[in-house]
Amino acid sequence: MTAxxxxxxxxxxxxxxxxxxxSVGFAGAMLVYxxxxxxxxxxxxxxxxxxxxANGLVEQYNDGGIxxxxxTLDARARRPGASLFLLTTFSGERLAxxxxxxxxxxxxxxxxxxxxxxxxDDTAEGTLHRAKVSVIMLPGGFRLLVxxxxxxxxxxxxxxxxAIWLTLAVVTFLACVGGWFITRRxxxxxxxxxxxxxxxxxxxxxxxLPSAGTxxxxxxxxxxxxxxxxxxxxxxxxxxxxxxxxxHDLKTPLTRLRNRAEEALRTARSGEDYSKALEATIADxxxxxxxxxxxxxxxxxxxxxxxxNLADYDAGEVARGVAELYEPLAEEAGVELAxxxxxxxxxxxxxxxxxxxxxxxxxxAIKYGAPGKSAHVQPADAQAPAPAVxxxxxxxxxxxxxxxxxxxxxxxxxxxxxxxxRFVRLESARTRPGFGLGLSLASAVARLxxxxxxxxxxxxxxxxxxxxxGK
Amino acid sequence: xxxxxxxxxxxxxSYMVKAFRESGHVxxxxxxxxxxxxxxREGQYDVLVVDRMLPKLDGLSLIRSLREQAVDTxxxxxxxxxxxxxxxxxxxxxxxxxxxxxxxxxxxLARVEVLSRRRSAVPGEQTAYRVGDLELDRLSHRVARAGKxxxxxxxxxxxxxxxxxxxxxxxxxxxxxxxxxxxHFDPQTNVIDVHVSRLRAKIDKGQSRALIHxxxxxxxxxxxxxx
Numbered sequence: 001m002t003a004x005x006x007x008x009x010x011x012x013x014x015x016x017x018x019x020x021x022x023s024v025g026f027a028g029a030m031l032v033y034x035x036x037x038x039x040x041x042x043x044x045x046x047x048x049x050x051x052x053x054a055n056g057l058v059e060q061y062n063d064g065g066i067x068x069x070x071x072t073l074d075a076r077a078r079r080p081g082a083s084l085f086l087l088t089t090f091s092g093e094r095l096a097x098x099x100x101x102x103x104x105x106x107x108x109x110x111x112x113x114x115x116x117x118x119x120x121d122d123t124a125e126g127t128l129h130r131a132k133v134s135v136i137m138l139p140g141g142f143r144l145l146v147x148x149x150x151x152x153x154x155x156x157x158x159x160x161x162x163a164i165w166l167t168l169a170v171v172t173f174l175a176c177v178g179g180w181f182i183t184r185r186x187x188x189x190x191x192x193x194x195x196x197x198x199x200x201x202x203x204x205x206x207x208x209l210p211s212a213g214t215x216x217x218x219x220x221x222x223x224x225x226x227x228x229x230x231x232x233x234x235x236x237x238x239x240x241x242x243x244x245x246x247x248h249d250l251k252t253p254l255t256r257l258r259n260r261a262e263e264a265l266r267t268a269r270s271g272e273d274y275s276k277a278l279e280a281t282i283a284d285x286x287x288x289x290x291x292x293x294x295x296x297x298x299x300x301x302x303x304x305x306x307x308x309n310l311a312d313y314d315a316g317e318v319a320r321g322v323a324e325l326y327e328p329l330a331e332e333a334g335v336e337l338a339x340x341x342x343x344x345x346x347x348x349x350x351x352x353x354x355x356x357x358x359x360x361x362x363x364x365a366i367k368y369g370a371p372g373k374s375a376h377v378q379p380a381d382a383q384a385p386a387p388a389v390x391x392x393x394x395x396x397x398x399x400x401x402x403x404x405x406x407x408x409x410x411x412x413x414x415x416x417x418x419x420x421x422r423f424v425r426l427e428s429a430r431t432r433p434g435f436g437l438g439l440s441l442a443s444a445v446a447r448l449x450x451x452x453x454x455x456x457x458x459x460x461x462x463x464x465x466x467x468x469x470g471k
Numbered sequence: 472x473x474x475x476x477x478x479x480x481x482x483x484x485s486y487m488v489k490a491f492r493e494s495g496h497v498x499x500x501x502x503x504x505x506x507x508x509x510x511x512r513e514g515q516y517d518v519l520v521v522d523r524m525l526p527k528l529d530g531l532s533l534i535r536s537l538r539e540q541a542v543d544t545x546x547x548x549x550x551x552x553x554x555x556x557x558x559x560x561x562x563x564x565x566x567x568x569x570x571x572x573x574x575x576x577x578x579x580l581a582r583v584e585v586l587s588r589r590r591s592a593v594p595g596e597q598t599a600y601r602v603g604d605l606e607l608d609r610l611s612h613r614v615a616r617a618g619k620x621x622x623x624x625x626x627x628x629x630x631x632x633x634x635x636x637x638x639x640x641x642x643x644x645x646x647x648x649x650x651x652x653x654x655h656f657d658p659q660t661n662v663i664d665v666h667v668s669r670l671r672a673k674i675d676k677g678q679s680r681a682l683i684h685x686x687x688x689x690x691x692x693x694x695x696x697x698x
Contacts, residue, residue: 279688282575289573290657309559324626325652328665356656363660 012186016179020172027171028164035160039153043132046148047112050134053083054146061138069144070096083148084117084131090141099145102133107143110135114150130154189218193225205233249291249437257284294437301353301444312471313351315400316341319393322358330366330389337366341393345400346471349449354466357445358391358402360438361464365389365406399451400470407461416455442466472587473497475516477507477533478549479525487520490576491583504528511537516544517587520579523550523561531564538565545586547579558655577689581641588640600635603695605674605682607635616674626651627670634683634693643690667691 061069073085077098086097088107100120112135116128133147192210200207208229209222264277323339330337347354366389393402442464443453451468474491476498478484484500491498499516501507504525511519511533519537523530534546548566550557558569568582600607604617612628614621623631629651634642644663648654667683675681683693 282688285573293571293657309556321652325654325658325662325666328669329660329662332665352655355654359654359656359658363658367660 006187010183010187012183013179016175016183020175020179023175024168024171027167031160031164031167035157035164038160039157042153042156046132046150046153049083050112050132050146050148054134054136054144057085057144057146058136058138061142061144066095066140066142073097083146084133085147086145088143088145090143095142097145099147102145106133107135107145110137115147117147186218193218193222197225200229205229205236246295249295250288253284253288253291257281257288260284291437294441298437298440298444301441301448307448310349311351312346312348313354314345315347315354315402315468316343316345316393318351318354318358319391319402322355322362323391325359326362326366333366335366336388337362337391338388339391341391342395345393345395347400347449347468348471349468350445353445353448354402354468357442357466358404361404361442361466362389362391364438365404365408365462365464368406368408395470396467398470399467401465401467403463403465405458405461405463407458410457410460410462411455413457416457439464472517472584473499473515474518474520474583475499475501475507475510476520477501477504477511477525477530478520478522479503480522487576487579490580494580496583502526504530504533508533508536511544512540512542514542514544518583519544519546520583521546521548521566523548523552523557531561531566534565545589547582547586549574549579575688577641577686578643578645581643581646581690584640585637585642585646588637600632600638602635602638602693603680603682605635605693607632616678621673623670623673626666627673630666630670631674631693634691637693639692639694641686641689641692646690 057069057072060072070087073087073096076082077085077096082098084097084099086099086102086107087095089095092107098120100118102117103115106115112132114130114132117131117133118128130150131147132150133145136144136146138144189210189212196207196209208226211219211222211226213219260277260280264274264281268274268277319341320339323337327337388407390405391403392405393400395401439453439455446453446466446468449466449468451466454465454467456463456465474496476484476487476491478487478500479502481502484502488498488500499510501510505527507519507521507525508528510516521530521533525533528536530548530550534548537544537546545567546565547568547570548561549570549572550561551572558571561569567586570579570582596609598609600609606615608614609632614623614628614631630647633647633651644661645657647663647667648658667685671681671683675683680695682695683691686692
């Protein structure tokens with residue numbers, strides 16, 4: 001498309017054109033109205049002047065007769081800027097006045113009308129002028145014509161006409177130029193936006209739409225689009241992190257599995273060696289399946305799945321059940337596992353999934369919650385608390401909070417908010433495959449219940465709180 | 472025991488047929504839903520193993536059709552979909568057990584054997600179980616070994632009850648988790664082992680003959696070692 005064609009097709013151009021037509025039309029109508037009013041006013045004025053003058057002269061005639069009228073007329077006719085006068089006899093013979101000749105028949109009827117006449121003092125012979133005249137039949141057969149030249153009015157009309165054309169021309173020109181500039185300016189910015197979006201569409205998400213800094217509609221649009229791009233960028237980065245983490249979570253056990261098989265092939269001698277290696281391989285693939293299942297489950301929950309088969313159930317019972325399931329394991333690991341759950345804590349969701357999420361948290365707490373494994377606790381610290389995991393479930397306002405607290409190294413303040421995001425791996429001691437998945441799963445399950453997973457400092461240790469809306 | 476395997480993947484099917492035969496069972500194979508339905512309707516099988524996604528007629532429809540025809544052969548559903556919802560759907564369609572892929576054969580075998588036994592068991596629940604000199608009274612919830620009462624926690628009691636109900640049969644950790652705890656997820660650590668070893672300490676400690684045995688790579692079995 002050529003630049004001009006694009007200009008003609010642009011919204012700004014169409015708008016400018018519409019404004020041009022509107023303003024020209026309006027200015028034209030205004031001027032015509034003014035001109036019409038002005039001529040009407042002048043006509044009125046002429047008419048009343050004529051009337052007054054004629055009345056004066058008729059009075060003069062009535063008082064002083066024809067002679068007095070003739071003298072007055074001669075005197076008045078010689079004044080500069082005088083009106084037109086003509087006094088004739090019945091037969092049309094001229095007695096006094098400054099009018100040379102009038103249209104035939106003008107003097108035979110009384111009344112006011114517009115005529116054409118020839119001036120008596122005119123240098124150019126026979127030039128016709130327009131005038132408004134009033135003809136009066138005087139007693140005694142005389143005819144008196146009083147008139148006013150219309151040249152002045154016509155000149156005014158001419159001036160106004162010229163003013164109209166000039167105004168229209170100027171308005172049109174200005175509107176065109178203005179429209180052109182506005183269109184160019186707007187088009188330029190829209191073109192810049194289009195160019196930017198094209199590079200973004202081509203895959204460069206770092207591009208941002210230019211902003212003129214004026215806070216106008218285009219700026220606001222650009223601002224909104226930029227915020228949208230930021231959000232998309234964040235999501236893309238998140239997705240990348242997710243796939244990196246998934247790759248890590250899956251590749252670590254896969255590598256282990258492969259290494260083990262390779263090693264067995266290389267070093268195994270007896271059948272027992274082989275069966276040992278194969279058992280380890282099966283255990284590794286079970287690990288892999290576990291990670292894979294967790295990933296699928298989280299992906300499904302995050303995608304808004306598993307909304308079927310939701311029911312009301314008691315969260316306290318879930319807390320007690322999971323604690324009971326893990327109690328022997330904790331004891332074996334030398335961790336004191338205690339549970340304190342209020343009676344009747346109804347929530348709506350999936351008992352199964354909450355149990356799974358909670359068992360993940362408890363499992364993590366038992367594995368990582370022992371202070372001895374912490375780098376932060378000084379060996380000399382004899383007052384180090386005994387390893388303990390406390391599972392609590394209680395009502396907190398409208399929420400039902402199920403918390404798992406340990407006394408391990410915890411998670412640093414900065415990492416805590418990140419940890420509940422999807423598939424985030426923390427660069428800390430807890431970087432075993434699966435740990436991040438446990439938190440991600442708990443977080444996704446909390447969201448399924450309309451709640452959230454919160455990580456707090458247990459001073460020392462970690463307190464993971466599933467805050468779910470109570471029924 | 473006669474087992475029908477309805478599975479479209481020939482490799483998986485032949486592996487299963489071979490493994491079942493090695494375990495002393497008779498196993499037939501149907502590669503699609505229609506053929507599976509035709510074979511299953513004859514009703515000569517003790518257990519059906521049905522893949523959920525099958526050509527021609529999908530697994531759930533196959534089971535539904537069989538149930539409508541009043542064929543009540545127990546069915547184990549195999550599925551690549553392992554989520555809670557999918558399991559519920561499978562059981563609603565008339566399946567008796569649901570095993571997500573990938574599974575271990577020992578898990579499948581244990582479940583198939585439990586299902587077939589359930590079918591041949593005499594109607595009406597037994598009120599007491601006995602394995603060797605271990606007795607469990609389901610009415611009074613009392614457990615005694617060689618006439619000496621053993622005090623069990625409620626969960627330990629239910630664990631023992633399940634083991635004794637399937638005495639002589641291998642029960643897997645997952646089966647215990649599902650049937651004793653009613654959890655259908657895989658706990659990251661083998662919590663079940665600790666529970667069983669606690670129970671074992673109460674039942675077998677100080678006894679000349681152990682009753683609860685670990686089956687490597689599969690699970691647990693309770694039986695009188697003499698037999």
